[in-house]
Amino acid sequence: MAIVRKTKSVHTLLEVMKQAGEALSVVDLVNRLDQEMNKTTVYRILDRLEDEGLLHSFQGKDGLKWYAQCQDCSTEHHTDMHPHFQCVQCGKTTCLPLEVTIPKVPNVKIQSASLLLTGLCEECLT
Amino acid sequence: MAIVRKTKSVHTLLEVMKQAGEALSVVDLVNRLDQEMNKTTVYRILDRLEDEGLLHSFQGKDGLKWYAQCQDCSTEHHTDMHPHFQCVQCGKTTCLPLEVTIPKVPNVKIQSASLLLTGLCEECLT
DNA sequence: CTCTTATTGCAATTAAGTTGCAAAAGTAAA
DNA sequence: TTTACTTTTGCAACTTAATTGCAATAAGAG
Numbered sequence: 096m097a098i099v100r101k102t103k104s105v106h107t108l109l110e111v112m113k114q115a116g117e118a119l120s121v122v123d124l125v126n127r128l129d130q131e132m133n134k135t136t137v138y139r140i141l142d143r144l145e146d147e148g149l150l151h152s153f154q155g156k157d158g159l160k161w162y163a164q165c166q167d168c169s170t171e172h173h174t175d176m177h178p179h180f181q182c183v184q185c186g187k188t189t190c191l192p193l194e195v196t197i198p199k200v201p202n203v204k205i206q207s208a209s210l211l212l213t214g215l216c217e218e219c220l221t
Numbered sequence: 222m223a224i225v226r227k228t229k230s231v232h233t234l235l236e237v238m239k240q241a242g243e244a245l246s247v248v249d250l251v252n253r254l255d256q257e258m259n260k261t262t263v264y265r266i267l268d269r270l271e272d273e274g275l276l277h278s279f280q281g282k283d284g285l286k287w288y289a290q291c292q293d294c295s296t297e298h299h300t301d302m303h304p305h306f307q308c309v310q311c312g313k314t315t316c317l318p319l320e321v322t323i324p325k326v327p328n329v330k331i332q333s334a335s336l337l338l339t340g341l342c343e344e345c346l347t
Numbered sequence: 348c349t350c351t352t353a354t355t356g357c358a359a360t361t362a363a364g365t366t367g368c369a370a371a372a373g374t375a376a377a
Numbered sequence: 378t379t380t381a382c383t384t385t386t387g388c389a390a391c392t393t394a395a396t397t398g399c400a401a402t403a404a405g406a407g
Binding site for chain 1: 353354355356357363364
């Protein structure tokens, strides 16, 4: 695995993720960081941070790639699996701190699982 | 809901899905049907068939949209949810005839859930 | 400081998915 | 089967997420 330097760009990106406190799509991140860095850089840093295990990604229902930072994320704990929730109205997307029981499937070797729940969040319900 | 006519194109597409016997990505479908119809038509027919409930779709880990036909699919039974398995080596993707327990999340209204399992299929394991 | 390696910006490219519009095909009623 | 109307299709152009090549810059080790 390539060495990931904690450059200024990396720090800025992680800070934006932390401030957001929820999952962000790559498109959203590119927009938020438009003044700070090039979009190619955003894509590349996200790749590296995911390799390192500092972020994890999943495919949104919108076809976009989403990234999130969570407590469980680390290089060792990479296969860890938790569901995500995406509000169909406001788009807010969060990691759910829940254990998911992965169904047993005979004759295959499961390497990863991703569970995406969609619906209406608390704020959009009221 | 618009009326979906069983045109020749619709029939051909459904036949290809049936022959495949597994989930197919839109890109794959467009290629397989290249001689028979335009790619725009493939996209539009898939949309309509999903509305009608004859097919269901999900986002693959590759970022592509995948479609599958299954026994459970019908207009009435639209919110039905089952997991999919995608082999990382050969790409074979199938519906798993399993019930999935959707975790209870407080204060939100879950409308849909999609569970994608990835790993190695029986053939690629041996 | 100097050498080496990793990172970044920029422009161009690839590829998935969408849109507008005119032509063709299907449906129903006379 | 002719006519009138609606849905479907093909085609070309377009939008946009994601990738690539290359030169320039920044970081780290000695």
